[in-house]
Amino acid sequence: MLQVARWRIILVLVVAAMGIAFAYPNFVPENVRNSLPSFVPKQAINLGLDLRGGSQLLLEIDTNTLRRQQLDNVADQMASAMREAEPRITYTGRGVVGDAARIRLVDPTQMERAQQAIANLVRSQTSATPVLEFTPHPDGLIEARLTDAYARELSRQAAQQSIEVIRRRIDPTGTSEVDIRRQGDRRIVVQAPGVTDPELLKERIGQTALMTFHLVREVSPEEAAQGTLPPGTFVAQPYPQIGDAPEVVERRARLTGEHLTRANPQMDQQQNQFVLAFQLDNRGSTIFCRITRDYVNQRFAILLDNQVLTAPRINEPICGGSGQITGNFTPESASELALMLNAGALPTPLTVIEERTVGAGLGQDAIEAGVRASIVAGIVTLVFMLLAYGLFGVFACLALIVNGILIVAAMSMIGAALTLPGIAGLILTIAMAVDANVLIYERMREEAAAGRGPALAIDAGFSRAMITILDANLTTILAALILFQFGAGPVRGFAWTLSIGVVTSVFTAVLVTQIMIAWWFRAARPKQLPI
Amino acid sequence: MAMWPLIRLLPKKTNFTYVKFAGFAAFLSIAAVGASLVSMFTGGFRDNPIAVYQQAEGSPLARMGAVMERGFNLGIDFRGGTSMLIESPNPIDLEALRALGGRVQDGEVGVQSTTCRPQDAPPYCAALDFESTEGGSATVEAIRAQLPTVAEGARIVGVDVVGAAVSEELFSGGLIALGLAILLMLIYIWFRFEWQFGLGGVLALFHDVILTLGLFSIFRFEFTLTIIAALLTIIGYSMNDTVVVFDRLRENLRKYKKMPMSELIDLSLNETLSRTIITGCTALFALVGLLYLGGEALSGFAIAMIFGIIIGTYSSLYVAAPAILIWGVKRGREGEKRGAPQTAG
Numbered sequence: 087m088l089q090v091a092r093w094r095i096i097l098v099l100v101v102a103a104m105g106i107a108f109a110y111p112n113f114v115p116e117n118v119r120n121s122l123p124s125f126v127p128k129q130a131i132n133l134g135l136d137l138r139g140g141s142q143l144l145l146e147i148d149t150n151t152l153r154r155q156q157l158d159n160v161a162d163q164m165a166s167a168m169r170e171a172e173p174r175i176t177y178t179g180r181g182v183v184g185d186a187a188r189i190r191l192v193d194p195t196q197m198e199r200a201q202q203a204i205a206n207l208v209r210s211q212t213s214a215t216p217v218l219e220f221t222p223h224p225d226g227l228i229e230a231r232l233t234d235a236y237a238r239e240l241s242r243q244a245a246q247q248s249i250e251v252i253r254r255r256i257d258p259t260g261t262s263e264v265d266i267r268r269q270g271d272r273r274i275v276v277q278a279p280g281v282t283d284p285e286l287l288k289e290r291i292g293q294t295a296l297m298t299f300h301l302v303r304e305v306s307p308e309e310a311a312q313g314t315l316p317p318g319t320f321v322a323q324p325y326p327q328i329g330d331a332p333e334v335v336e337r338r339a340r341l342t343g344e345h346l347t348r349a350n351p352q353m354d355q356q357q358n359q360f361v362l363a364f365q366l367d368n369r370g371s372t373i374f375c376r377i378t379r380d381y382v383n384q385r386f387a388i389l390l391d392n393q394v395l396t397a398p399r400i401n402e403p404i405c406g407g408s409g410q411i412t413g414n415f416t417p418e419s420a421s422e423l424a425l426m427l428n429a430g431a432l433p434t435p436l437t438v439i440e441e442r443t444v445g446a447g448l449g450q451d452a453i454e455a456g457v458r459a460s461i462v463a464g465i466v467t468l469v470f471m472l473l474a475y476g477l478f479g480v481f482a483c484l485a486l487i488v489n490g491i492l493i494v495a496a497m498s499m500i501g502a503a504l505t506l507p508g509i510a511g512l513i514l515t516i517a518m519a520v521d522a523n524v525l526i527y528e529r530m531r532e533e534a535a536a537g538r539g540p541a542l543a544i545d546a547g548f549s550r551a552m553i554t555i556l557d558a559n560l561t562t563i564l565a566a567l568i569l570f571q572f573g574a575g576p577v578r579g580f581a582w583t584l585s586i587g588v589v590t591s592v593f594t595a596v597l598v599t600q601i602m603i604a605w606w607f608r609a610a611r612p613k614q615l616p617i
Numbered sequence: 618m619a620m621w622p623l624i625r626l627l628p629k630k631t632n633f634t635y636v637k638f639a640g641f642a643a644f645l646s647i648a649a650v651g652a653s654l655v656s657m658f659t660g661g662f663r664d665n666p667i668a669v670y671q672q673a674e675g676s677p678l679a680r681m682g683a684v685m686e687r688g689f690n691l692g693i694d695f696r697g698g699t700s701m702l703i704e705s706p707n708p709i710d711l712e713a714l715r716a717l718g719g720r721v722q723d724g725e726v727g728v729q730s731t732t733c734r735p736q737d738a739p740p741y742c743a744a745l746d747f748e749s750t751e752g753g754s755a756t757v758e759a760i761r762a763q764l765p766t767v768a769e770g771a772r773i774v775g776v777d778v779v780g781a782a783v784s785e786e787l788f789s790g791g792l793i794a795l796g797l798a799i800l801l802m803l804i805y806i807w808f809r810f811e812w813q814f815g816l817g818g819v820l821a822l823f824h825d826v827i828l829t830l831g832l833f834s835i836f837r838f839e840f841t842l843t844i845i846a847a848l849l850t851i852i853g854y855s856m857n858d859t860v861v862v863f864d865r866l867r868e869n870l871r872k873y874k875k876m877p878m879s880e881l882i883d884l885s886l887n888e889t890l891s892r893t894i895i896t897g898c899t900a901l902f903a904l905v906g907l908l909y910l911g912g913e914a915l916s917g918f919a920i921a922m923i924f925g926i927i928i929g930t931y932s933s934l935y936v937a938a939p940a941i942l943i944w945g946v947k948r949g950r951e952g953e954k955r956g957a958p959q960t961a962g
Contacts, residue, residue, distance in 0.1 A: 136914070442733075446730075449711060449712050459907045462910055467902070471899070507914070510918060514850065517903035518857075521892075525861065525892055532888070554860070554864040557860050561857070561860055565799070569794050577790070577849075580849050
């Protein structure tokens with residue numbers, strides 16, 4: 087091990103240089119950073135809401151759409167209750183008018199039976215209080231209105247669902263330290279730290295991003311313009327920049343984005359353009375398989391928020407559950423769309439009703455105390471290493487400093503944000519990263535105590551400690567991977583930073599220290615191990 | 618050169634007999650875990666959990682949740698609260714507002730300056746959030762009464778109920794992820810060592826998490842998102858520390874085939890003691906720095922971590938290793954195959 091292979095030295099130098107390049111923007115003022123040439127990395131770590139404040143958006147759930155959707159369902163449920171009654175109750179005029187779902191009985195004398203048939207719709211599993219109020223009219227009309235309590239409950243649920251969708255959209259890695267809360271019954275407050283662009287936030291929140299699959303009816307747009315649309319169809323406009331032409335499609339969606347498990351941008355080699363590959367869940371695959379089998383040679387359209395992304399011809403049944411969306415994608419638009427689809431659709435549209443800038447959540451004194459404490463903690467760590475291991479402690483300290491630079495670089499690359507506890511956590515990560523060095527040095531001491539010469543002791547120290555270091559850190563990395571895969575929001579963010587810390591600390595403790603010790607050994611030729 | 622290293626924490630060779638105290642330690646650990654659990658279920662020894670369970674509404678799981686919720690002093694991150702907007706024609710002293718909030722309300726009070734909406738005349742605005750389960754109207758009134766002392770002419774223009782930053786979905790998702798992560802660690806250690814090691818490690822981990830939660834439950838320290846981060850870090854540290862001890866145990870199992878198990882454990886713990894102390898002390902020194910200089914914003918995190926590191930180190934010695942003593946390990950020829958997965962003994 088005292089002969090360090092050249093590729094290792096090159097690797098360490100390249101990684102360290104990249105680390106410095108990516109960490110550097112954090113240490114220059116913003117105006118200098120913006121004037122740097124374009125090939126230099128510019129992204130710095132964002133300071134969290136507690137340290138620097140940020141922008142705040144107040145969003146409101148579109149309760150009218152929500153109520154309308156729910157009433158549509160109620161009308162459907164009332165109709166099917168009529169059909170399922172024994173004997174069947176005939177009705178006409180199912181629909182939603184104003185704030186009521188209505189249905190008209192053909193024979194008004196059936197009113198009592200009809201009311202019995204729909205009585206169980208008043209209760210819902212998710213709500214303790216009645217959800218509907220029925221108003222029967224003598225002419226056979228039945229109106230159903232949502233109770234106020236249920237309407238509030240609905241918007242509260244929609245807000246809760248929207249919060250998770252918004253979180254996945256604006257903070258996919260969980261490291262951005264955004265704060266999303268429900269306010270009252272139908273509002274959501276989103277706070278995003280520091281330099282986050284409010285326009286980008288609004289763009290990502292402003293779309294419902296509901297993906298739907300519809301069959302295309304082959305009607306020329308001219309015909310459509312004359313108003314001769316086949317019943318149950320509508321004209322879907324092309325999606326800006328991605329879609330090609332308007333299409334006349336069935337109003338009914340055959341498949342929705344609910345069944346989408348994953349979308350990711352890919353380079354299609356044959357056509358030499360970007361496509362969006364998607365994967366459907368089991369149920370989605372079955373439905374997709376059936377549609378593509380029944381409608382071979384017809385076209386179907388993939389719509390996002392009722393705008394056409396693409397409308398390909400079905401050449402053969404697709405039963406594997408995966409497919410591709412082609413379109414005029416750029417790499418950016420493909421990955422942006424994948425992000426939106428993976429985050430899921432919002433239950434209803436949201437409107438931004440207020441935009442503010444907010445200041446730091448912590449007072450200046452608290453911030454200064456926290457930062458000072460973190461610096462002191464870092465210095466204490468380094469001094470302790472020096473005291474415990476002398477010259478080898480210097481090597482360990484240098485390795486820790488490289489480690490710190492690499493962590494800062496990695497966090498800048500992914501655009502992470504740091505809160506005050508985050509800074510403390512970073513220092514603690516470094517203090518805990520000494521473990522790899524300690525394991526190596528303690529092993530060297532043991533080998534020296536067992537009577538080995540310095541070269542052999544150093545060698546054995548590294549190789550034996552490696553097993554322990556790998557076992558200990560692989561356990562952590564595995565746990566972090568699981569947390570990242572299955573966790574959301576801050577848990578995901580924690581897994582990210584944990585993995586970064588583990589990888590950089592093993593890298594620096596093993597490779598960087600080894601190279602320094604090898605150089606020193608060749609220069610000094612010690613008779614005895616100095617630890 | 619001869620003076621280095623300046624400090625040597627321990628003699629070169631130590632001969633502590635850990636296993637001798639294992640019975641006493643087991644008693645202590647069980648008592649502490651028991652006390653922690655009781656505190657978590659009784660709201661810090663103040664409630665009758667059965668009464669709380671019966672009064673709560675919803676499914677049995679939701680009722681259990683209601684019982685556990687009282688076990689901790691949950692902050693606004695978990696419980697939600699009240700947010701009020703203050704406008705003033707004069708500059709608002711945020712520190713004074715924070716102090717006022719602290720006087721009338723227990724627990725965390727968040728104060729932020731905000732820009733005012735363009736159509737509003739007063740040029741200075743601030744937001745104040747606090748945890749409140751019962752609407753918080755008393756606090757709002759108390760602040761309204763004393764607001765003129767913070768900024769002349771200031772008034773409260775909006776009071777809203779805000780939800781928790783940690784939604785239920787986020788919380789349950791996080792718990793599931795954590796459960797899976799622990800399971801995977803168990804399998805990995807099983808694969809690299811033997812099943813007794815995996816179980817011992819996970820047992821130590823639960824020990825550490827329960828005791829840290831117990832600390833927060835018994836002393837009613839405010840439980841925030843940062844404490845969750847500290848708990849996850851403690852899990853990582855505890856596992857790391859345990860694996861290091863296990864690794865030495867595995868090595869010695871191969872080296873000394875005839876040595877009795879309890880002596881082998883003592884030897885392995887002594888051999889790794891120096892590393893345990895240096896690594897632990899480095900982290901502790903850094904944390905004590907954070908605790909004493911970091912102010913209130915970092916104190917919860919530092920307390921949780923200091924406690925967790927001490928407990929994590931203790932549990933490697935006195936929970937994980939003795940667990941192996943109890944369950945035994947198959948020794949002999951299979952042990953020679955390095956890292957090979959081994960059948961349960």
